[in-house]
Amino acid sequence: MSDYKKLIAGFGYREGKAYSLDGETVYRASLTELARTACDNGADEVLIFDRSSTDEDHEAVIGAVKETARAVDAPILTGGRVKRLEDVKNISTREPAQCSWRQMYRSRWI
DSSP: OOSOOOOEEEEEEETTEEEOTTSOOBOSSOHHHHHHHHHHTTOSEEEEEEOOOSHHHHHHHHHHHHHHHHHOSSOEEEESSOOSHHHHHHHOOSOGGGSOHHHHHHGGGO
């Protein structure tokens, strides 16, 4: 087994607010600020879990994921309401050669 371990910072997101993954803690900082801080402090990847309950909120989450992906260099993993390949395409901000479609699509099971 490898001695290398990844540190993955995870956040839930709904209604324009970032939450802990369990949904119990609401963070004051924006999702982008939280992800940037996590990466600056050693996170290898950022997991953003879509906790939206409406289609409008789901679209807002996709926008927040894209904004966060532009702000940090770490890979972004998404999960939650990712139900169709179209959702994966909407979330992806990188060229297909740089993006792991399989990893992103499978992330809905996290």
